[in-house]
Amino acid sequence: MSACSDEKVVEMPVQPTQYPYQEGDDIPAVAYLEHNEIYNPESVIPPQCYTKTNGTNNPCYACHQSYDKNENRPNQMGDGTLQGNYEFSDVGLTNSWKNLFVDRRELIADISDEAILAYINQDNYSPALKEQGGLPQAMHLAQLSQPSDAFGEYGIANDGSGWVAYNYKPFPSTFWPTNGSTGDAMIRLPAPFQQRDGQYSQDIYLANLTLVEMALKDVDQLAVPALNEMEIGQDINGDGELTANVQTMQRQRYYVGDARSIELSFQLYPQGTELLHTVRYIGVDDDGRIFNAPRMKEVRYMQKALFRSKESLASAYYAEAKDKAFEKLPQTRYLNEEKGIDNGFGWTLNAYIEDATGALRPQHEQELAFCNGCHKTVGATFDQTFSFARKVPGAAGWGYINLHDIADVPNINEQDGEFLTYMKRVGGGDEFRQNAEMLARWFNEDGNVDEDKVRQAGSVYELITPSPERALALNKAYQTIVKEQSYLFGRDATITEAKNVLSVIDAEQPPLLPEHRYQWDMRLDWFADAHQTVAGNR
Numbered sequence: 001m002s003a004c005s006d007e008k009v010v011e012m013p014v015q016p017t018q019y020p021y022q023e024g025d026d027i028p029a030v031a032y033l034e035h036n037e038i039y040n041p042e043s044v045i046p047p048q049c050y051t052k053t054n055g056t057n058n059p060c061y062a063c064h065q066s067y068d069k070n071e072n073r074p075n076q077m078g079d080g081t082l083q084g085n086y087e088f089s090d091v092g093l094t095n096s097w098k099n100l101f102v103d104r105r106e107l108i109a110d111i112s113d114e115a116i117l118a119y120i121n122q123d124n125y126s127p128a129l130k131e132q133g134g135l136p137q138a139m140h141l142a143q144l145s146q147p148s149d150a151f152g153e154y155g156i157a158n159d160g161s162g163w164v165a166y167n168y169k170p171f172p173s174t175f176w177p178t179n180g181s182t183g184d185a186m187i188r189l190p191a192p193f194q195q196r197d198g199q200y201s202q203d204i205y206l207a208n209l210t211l212v213e214m215a216l217k218d219v220d221q222l223a224v225p226a227l228n229e230m231e232i233g234q235d236i237n238g239d240g241e242l243t244a245n246v247q248t249m250q251r252q253r254y255y256v257g258d259a260r261s262i263e264l265s266f267q268l269y270p271q272g273t274e275l276l277h278t279v280r281y282i283g284v285d286d287d288g289r290i291f292n293a294p295r296m297k298e299v300r301y302m303q304k305a306l307f308r309s310k311e312s313l314a315s316a317y318y319a320e321a322k323d324k325a326f327e328k329l330p331q332t333r334y335l336n337e338e339k340g341i342d343n344g345f346g347w348t349l350n351a352y353i354e355d356a357t358g359a360l361r362p363q364h365e366q367e368l369a370f371c372n373g374c375h376k377t378v379g380a381t382f383d384q385t386f387s388f389a390r391k392v393p394g395a396a397g398w399g400y401i402n403l404h405d406i407a408d409v410p411n412i413n414e415q416d417g418e419f420l421t422y423m424k425r426v427g428g429g430d431e432f433r434q435n436a437e438m439l440a441r442w443f444n445e446d447g448n449v450d451e452d453k454v455r456q457a458g459s460v461y462e463l464i465t466p467s468p469e470r471a472l473a474l475n476k477a478y479q480t481i482v483k484e485q486s487y488l489f490g491r492d493a494t495i496t497e498a499k500n501v502l503s504v505i506d507a508e509q510p511p512l513l514p515e516h517r518y519q520w521d522m523r524l525d526w527f528a529d530a531h532q533t534v535a536g537n538r
Helices: 029-034 113-120 126-130 202-217 310-325 365-369 418-426 436-442 451-455 460-464 468-484
Strands: 008-010 182-188 221-227 246-250 274-284 290-304 332-336 340-342 347-354 360-362
Touching (some): 113 274, 113 468, 202 221, 202 246, 290 468, 347 365, 418 451, 418 460
Antiparallel strands (some): 274 290, 340 347
16 A cells, blocks of 8 residues: 555566667666666665675674564564575576675775865755755755754754654664764654644653654653653653653553544554654764764655554565565655655655765665665564664653764673674674774684673774774765766775675575574663663563
């Protein structure tokens, strides 16, 4: 079922048909777009799925999971079998992400450090708010290129737009700055969740945001900024009284304020929820510290345009499985430039990306199809999303992302820190095991992780940010992709040719041996040191 009626279903032919090129020519990515031909009909298979595992190195578990049916999760993808079997179409067995196999050292040799610093410190977001045909209004947030100006107390946007930034632990490991990009995330709930009797109330809004967090994480209590129960109009901490300064909140059956008729849904956002995510270059300040650069590689936006119950989502997962069983190639439901694509699970997704000059432009429908690889049918997600379920819990997590404030806490049902566990299971600091700096920093000469050293890290900032030298090289490498406009061939800013990546997959060879397949929950046990759990299963 589509959330909108003006969709266009884009069929994915296996091969392009007409080009002004000869066989063997190096066809630029823009040629496919200009001629309306599909380059990669399996773009929902991300580059990381082509990594060489050698049967033992497992980055796959972070996305592909199957859970006990007794947990009653709305996500019923159950794709944990992909850790042990390449369930790819014939087309998908060939790796179309050609940019992985480009050695960019010569391409970046003539880009000076001064030039790339000047480039990444430019604001390309604000101009896109003003230009005709620029970013849609839903993606507007004043001063977003400078987060300290954009957000006030508790991460609430200063421009009155209703966007709220939250601090979260980056998903392993593509979103680690050491592997190419920095980023952030914001959430916005519809007006009734921000108001009481039609009037905006910060206390109402923070209470409802906390209830969404409880629903997604399946927790019964969270810390909140000091909230006034009299303004909210109900007892939220469960003590039977209305007081002016409460700092904990119990899970309620319904949201509060003008959303009080809307019931919380287990591990699902309410209809109308919006998420904004910027992917940025790696900033380097005068002291060599890493930060989120003003320049944005991409601005990504999601809206829950249609609420689908757990039962309705089950039918969508069944339809996906049926199509795959009949060997149908994926389809992208393109709506329009304003709304982007419909993922078939209630969400619309849209994104802008740099043009060859660095200005933000709408992504082509082929480029947007790539988004469905993560935000459609992946077993690990919560309501097709990643970051909010990984938010620092409660009051401490309302504010712009700050890696210095996050420790390497373990996942639920795990013992070691999440990033330590990931590095042990993968055998490197990235999916492709080619981040030489991470290998030199955190691994011994025998190839095993230096576990004591990783445990002594003061924060995840120390673990996952690059040296200034690597940061600048990664920025330069990505800028060459921008100038090429070769996103169809991959957006990973690898500096050298990937060695641990397959060009063609042998479907008869299992990705991982049974003893190297793992159960995993991407939610985090933030209170592990206190021998508590952040969430319980239903």
